Amino acid sequence: MPNQSPEPEKQDEKAALPPPQDAITQTRHTITLGGETLHYTATTGRIILKAEDEKEGEKPKAAIFFVAYTLDPPEGTGAADPASRPIAFSFNGGPGSSSVWLHMGLLGPRRVALEHDGRLLPPPYRLVDNDFCLLDKCDLVFIDPVTTGFSRAVPGEKDKQFHGFKPDIESVGDFIRLYVSRYHRWGSPRYLIGESYGTTRAAGLAGYLQERHGFYLNGIILVSVVLNFLTLxxxxxxxxxxxxxxxxxxxxxxxxxxxxxxxxxxxxxxxxxxxxxxxxxxxxxxxxxxxxxxxxxxxxxxxxxxxxxxxxxxxxxxxxxxxxxxxxxxxxxxxxxxxxxxxxxxxxxxxxxxxxxxxxxPSYAIIQGAYGGTFNDYVRRELGFASDLPYEIISERVHPWSFADHENAYVNTGETLRKAMSMNPHLRVFVANGYYDLATPYLATRYTFDHLELDPERRGNVVMRHYEAGHMMYIHEPSLGELKGDLDGFIDGE
Structure with missing residues (x-):
């Protein structure tokens, strides 16, 4: 056979890619809560999460999408002291859910308009100012884990590496560390707010943040709890x-x-x-x-x-x-x-x-379209963040979710929470249950906390409340009002 000239060396496609960059927008807004007009800044975008690599140094891994709301200091007073404002990091569960539910239903300054009892209004859907927003008590950061919302692995990396119990906790925890460093919030009182599998993540984060980053929490708010999968x-x-x-x-x-x-x-x-x-x-x-x-x-x-x-x-x-x-x-x-x-x-x-x-x-069907449609409009038109990616409200692409560290065992982050509370005597936990929640029933939550084996000195750090609604009890306006009052009291330390 005739000699063939060797193929030219293929360029390293991964190396040829331009380095991923942060994409951040800021907008300013006002809201009236309790008769007081509050001015706040919304910071929206994607931060590049990097991993330490022995050969490559800081290696880009994922672009994490977030929306943060921070209260502006009164005019003429200069920059606010970080220690004067608590900050709460919030996420939902799934696994595979974006943070849209807590963001647009309970905590954020704008919420989805539904009937008084939570029933669906006809489209097109709309937002209203959230009179029950938590911004009067703390700044808020909503986090979408990788493959949810607009969060993705960077080009050349695989989303799948984040789709599991341990890497999920690590990536969300590392984002929180990065955020408090970038925005100078190490001096602020800190809270986590999780819903559903987000409570599993929150309890895991209590241990990871505390032991890996020395980031001790003041409180954790758990909405519709699953810590011990044996109960479900x-x-x-x-x-x-x-x-x-x-x-x-x-x-x-x-x-x-x-x-x-x-x-x-x-x-x-x-x-x-x-x-x-x-x-x-x-x-x-x-x-x-x-x-x-x-x-x-x-x-x-x-x-x-x-x-x-x-x-x-x-x-x-x-x-x-x-x-x-x-x-x-x-x-x-x-x-x-x-x-x-x-x-x-x-x-x-x-x-x-x-x-x-x-x-x-049927209870997911009444919220899916309303939350998805309004957020896609809100993030672009009011928050000024543009992306052609689909906003993954609940992504099936995270499955199968890996529980490799729990083979032949049920996941139980209750033990992680117990240890974190034992190490940190100031860590307080608020638990919200819905009587009509068939995803994470209230007696399963009570059973879980009754079996944490918490020391008697720490049991008083747990506050548990019940509401006459379901998993997302905040779609029921009377329960939303009750929950707002309870959360205010919890953050105030009552």
Whole structure:
């Protein structure tokens, strides 16, 4: 064969890429809270997160999108002392969720307009000034983890490296360290605010920030909590969720008028009875498994029917174990309706009434379009940040999410939180629960905190509140008002 000239050396494509740059915009706004006009600055954009590399030095890894709101000092007073203003870092969960829910529903200066009880208004959707905004108490930074919102790995890197329990905590924690360094906030009182899997992340961050960066927190606000996954996973052999979901089944049945008259008359009584049964006779029955005598099986089935609104025969067919996916389909099957997982006050319509689980979560459907549409307009038109990337509200691209550090074990960041609270006597925790939350039910949260084995001196650092709404209790305006008051008191140290 004739000799062939060698191919020219291929350029290192990664090296040829221009270095990624931060992209930041700032805008100024006003809001009136409690009769006082506040002036604030919104800082929006993407900061390049770098990792230390032995050969390459500081190596760009990801562009993290954030929106920060900082209160402007009164005119003529000069720069504010960082120690005078607390700062809170906020994120949602998923995994795969952007921070849009806490941002535009609870904490930020603008919120999505819904009906008074959280029901959806017709499109096009709109924003209103948030009278319940937390900006009068602390500055706010909303963080979108990699592959959510506008956050992405930089060119030449893979998003997948961030899609797991440990790297997620590390990347969000490193962003927080970078932010407080860049914006001179090491002297500020510091808080984390997480929702759903964001509470898992927040508890993990309490340990990571404290031990890796020496960044001790003043407080953590946990909205709709999951720290111990043992309490939520309906796996064969794990009976705990069947017990801990029961009172939320009762609350749901009460809301939809499916309980006996004496329970229907008083939600508090119904929940108290259901909790006592769940942690008492029901727990004892499930512990016995197939050894439970037939007469006791019949008694337990009848009492489960009383507290769930389901038929005795149906409960018997589930071996006394009704998981959430079956419950949301079965409760209103006779009406050809399903109930929501995030908020069981809301109902949906499936193609037929014969299935075992619902086709979609009606409580997510009522917020998806409103939050997504308004944020995409708001970030461009009011915050002045332009991007052709899709804003990933909830991204399926993060899955499968890696729990490699927890193989053959349930994730439990409750232990991380316990250790952080033991090391830092000033770390306080606020916990918000919704009675109609079938994603992270309130009794599972209470069980988790009752099993942290916190020293008695630290137990008083935990404040727990309950609201008559669901997972995102802030879409229900009366609960939003209550929650605002509770958060104000928590940050004030009351």
């Amino acid at each position: 996973e309906f796996d064969p052999g794990n009976d705990l969720p069947f017990l801990l979901f029961l009172p939320t089944y009762t609350a749901t049945a009460h809301y939809h008028n499916k309980l006996a008259p004496e329970l229907q008359a008083d939600l508090g009584r119904a929940l108290a009875e259901a909790e006592a049964f769940a942690l008492g006779d029901y727990a004892t029955a499930l512990l016995q498994g197939d050894a439970l005598p037939a007469a006791q099986q019949a008694d337990i089935a009848a009492r489960l029917a009383r507290y769930t609104g389901l038929a005795v025969a149906y409960i018997e067919s589930t071996n006394l174990r009704v998981n959430i996916h079956r419950f949301v389909k079965e409760l209103l099957r006779d009406q050809r309706r399903t109930v929501g997982r995030l908020d069981s006050r809301f109902t949906g319509i499936d193609r037929d009434a014969a299935g075992e689980g619902h086709e979609y979560d």
